[in-house]
Amino acid sequence: MTIESVNAALQKYCSDDVPDLIDCMNFGFHTSISKCIQMFLSAQDNIRRGRQITIETLNRAIADLDTVVDKQKYLEYFETTFTIPKKIKFEPHKGDEVSTVNAQVLIRDEMQSRFIQMQNRLAGLKTENDEIYKTIEATEKSLMEFINTKNSDVSDLFKDLNLPQNTSKGTRKEIEDYYVEKFKQYTLSSNLISRLQARHDIMQKALGAIPPACSAEDKNLIRRPIKPKQIGRAPILGRPRLFGGKLLDYIQVTQQSIPLIISSCVSAINRLGLHNQGIFRVPGAQVDINQFKEAFEKGEDPLVNITGRDMNSVAGVLKLYFRELKEPLFSRDMFDAFISCITDVESENKCVENLCQVVKLLPRPIFIVMRYFFAFLNHLAEYSDENMMDASNLASCLAPTLMPIPEDKDQVQYLTHTIELIRTMINHHEEVFPVNDEDPVYEKFAITIPIDGEEDEDDEVEGISERSLRRSPSDDASQDSDYCTEDFNLLNETDVW
Secondary structure, X not given: OHHHHHHHHHHHHHHHHHHHHHHHHOOOHHHHHHHHHHHHHHHHHHHHHHHHHHHHHHHHHHHHOOHHHHHHHHHHHOHHHHOOOOOOOOOOEXXXXXXXXXXXXXXXXXXXXXXXXXXXXXXHHHHHHHHHHHHHHHHHHHHHHHHOOOOOOOHHHHOOOOOOOOOOHHHHHHHHHHHHHHHHHHHHHHHHHHHHHHHHHHHHHHHOOOOOOOOHHHHHOOOOOOOOOOOOOOOOOOOOOOOOOOHHHHHHHHOOOOOHHHHHHHXXXXXXXXXXXXXXXXXXXXXXXXXXXXXXXXXXXXXXOOOHHHHXXXXXXXXXXXXXXXXXXXXXXXXXXXXXXXXXXXXXXXHHHHHHHHHOOOOHHHHHHHHHHHHHHHHXXXXXXXXXOOHHHHHHHHHHHHOOOOOXXXXXXXXXXXXXXXXXXXXXXXXXXXXXXXXXXXXXOOOOOOEOOEOOHHHHHOOOOHHHHOOOHHHHHHHOOOOOXXXXXXXXXXXXX
């Protein structure tokens, strides 16, 4: 009996008690381990999400880097240090009241001789200074090649233990030293030229010397304002911003002769909005404009399936794009040159001649965009009987956007000039912007419009049907009749929306 009892106890202990004991002591252990792992995974997921947000923020920061803006903020922060001091005024001493340079008889010959010497020296210094600047530009290019070495991708360091090859720092140091030395020479030379030029001008005024005569042709020639030479031009980092960016930078990086937002909006209005009353004057839905803006900023085209009801929003986002450009379509440094074309001219033909000269001074990409856009505006004005937007009304709406007036000028006076200038360019776009190259141009009838389901297959092979070439305002009006049910009372030309 005892033996059987012991055997039964051992049997129960091994078969039941030990598993139960393990289960008792192990109760909740695996659940806790699972929770710990889940907690770790959750922490890692949040870390990954946080890192992703950081990466996206840094990517946006790269696109927002702007040396010009940062320099301006730096100068504004230390405004008291870098503000131009007041001009030094002449203070008479011991009865000497003469404060101007006069070429008196006794010293006139000597002054004339020094004046000629100074002219020759200035000419030589300016030539030398230009050569130094060209050297600086070449050195900047070489130095930027070292700076732009593709060493930012460290993926290989996470694959094996091979250490990256050390780049030659000695060569870069030599280029940097040479660059700084040339910059020093350029700065000193420019400063000397500035001082000598001031003396030259005073002596010229005292001697009554007349500047070199210009031919009649040169007098009528409008020249591009001389911009100061820029030192240390930084390359464009990443994809440039569309809204609030620079048109030239965007075209240079994307290689789009006509930016997508301009070509897409113009194409949409060409197809569906030529008869839309008050186009560019009536504001669109702000929600739609913001959605279009976000899509265009991502490089997408949100107007592929657009309808005629959204034309005011399409025109609104196009105006917003031009308004937010960092450098307006009519650049600030060319503002006076354009205004001079419209002021004090005896006829509109003379104004057109002046404009033809000025637009030749524009950068080629800007010229192409202007030619495209003003050809479209001219086409839009052809339907003014229906859309109530002739060249004058279009100019009233778009002049403040395309050609903002500098703050230091009379806003009311120059607004009239800018409106007249835009109106003239719309009416005479073919003379102002001649077509003599293979760059893209605006096409009035670049789409086919089938009638009653019939198609001209032979002509459609060439991209344009005969019916599209015969399209008349009445044909187009039938497409938009559903959208033009209410009359629009046009504002006066003096009212600018």
